[in-house]
Amino acid sequence: MTTTLGTASAAPGEVDTGRLEVGETRDGDPFGLPVAVINGSSSGKTLYLQAVSDGDELNGLGVIQRVVPQLDPATITGTILIVGIVNYHAYQVAEHRNPIDDTKMNRAYPGNESGTSSERIAAATFDVATRADLVLDLHQGSTSRMLNEVRVRCGKRHRLYEECLELAKAFGCGYVLDQKGPDGQLARAAPDEGIPTVDPELGGCVGWDDESIQKGVSGVFNVLRYYDFLEEANDLERQTRANSFEQYGSPNGGLVEMHKELGERVAHGEPIFEITTAFGETKTTVTADSDGILWRTRRLPQVATGEYVCSVGTDIDSY
Known part of the structure; x- marks a missing residue:
């Protein structure tokens, strides 16, 4: 079955890229987020990846830039949906928050399609996330120096807690922060819709960092193997967890x-x-x-x- 995301459309065994229109800029021109669809040759689960919900956190974009060219849809079971740059306005000016409404995007989920700029973008990307079985929301520690980690944000009492913890372990970058996150995070909102979601926090730097990006690339492929998007097996390794x-x-x-x-x-x-x-x-x-x-x-x-x-x-x- 053909899968569509914005203007990207891919039949089984195909890859396509395009734009997901979410509004207009101040001069009235429409703008869209860069998207990709990797439609495997066999049906299966759907993974959603997004990056740059904070406009100066670029390591996740570096991961996507390296992962997509390595994905051969002929060898994939299932579908991968990607939004490469979520916080469009902040990315343009290399700032953390959306300068249109001075909002941190990862506090705006599940969004509002009739709301502020950030709420509209959150609503559009949340709609994509809720089409998936698993979600990876790629972040970094802004410009601070930080360990490569995965954050489990749903809270220990959430009905999807064990599934989110398993997803963090499958990503496998070595460190996990297991602490309930603030309201408005995608990793808080998507589990409420029944979708295991985690935040890989890929180090922290100015610009991007090759070592952390490679950790993220390995993590994405670990997830693809563990959840049977790819044939190769991936055994879980113990993670160091801070609570x-x-x-x-x-x-x-x-x-x-x-x-x-x-x-x-x-x-x-x-x-x-x-x-x-x-x-x-x-x-x-x-x-x-x-x-x-x-x-x-x-x-x-x-x-x-x-x-x-x-x-x-x-x-x-x-x-």
């Missing part, structure tokens, strides 16, 4: 000197970072409140009082 975060701000202004690297274990009471003057004099040393793993840090060393420095993943286990 919560502790965030640390700076008690002083100055320069941050980290005592730990990303992914290193942190013990309660152990120094995480210190703040120094421009002349290297120590102003204060900040220690860990709990045992955990250094998960995320700011990129630039200069901080003002109270400014974000780092996050430690806590309540660590593996599954």
Whole structure:
């Protein structure tokens, strides 16, 4: 059966790209999101992929750019639907939030087809997501430095919790944050419609990062193999899981000197970072409140009082 997404239309065994029209720009011209349909030669599940719902998070787009040319529909069972750039307006100006309505797109789901710019885009992409059996919403830690992880956002009491946890494990980048997310996230809204959904957070950088992109490419193919889109088997590997975060701000202004690297274990009471003057004099040393793993840090060393420095993943286990 032919599958259509916006202007893209692919019969079984075909690939097509096109645009999903979602509104007009300020000069009255229509605009559309770039989309792709990979229609396998045999019927099966549907996977939905999207990227750049935050306009400066480009690693997910890098994943899609590398994954699509490797997909041969003759070897695929099922269908893959892709929206390559969700936050059209923010992407154009390399900003995080949609500048038309100053909205973070991943707080607008399930959207409103008669609402603001972000709500209309969310509604259009949510409609695509609800056609799928599985959803990967590709993100990164904005411009912070961060571990490659997958976020399970539906909450432990959700009826699809185990399915979302399994999808995160199938993606298999090594780290999972298992913490209920804010309202308006796609990974919160789609499970309510019965669709397992996770957020791979592929590192953090300015521009994009080859290592994190390759982690994402491997993760997408892991999912395709595990859920039988591809014939090759994919065994699940144990993931390191954090069940919560502790965030640390700076008690002083100055320069941050980290005592730990990303992914290193942190013990309660152990120094995480210190703040120094421009002349290297120590102003204060900040220690860990709990045992955990250094998960995320700011990129630039200069901080003002109270400014974000780092996050430690806590309540660590593996599954």
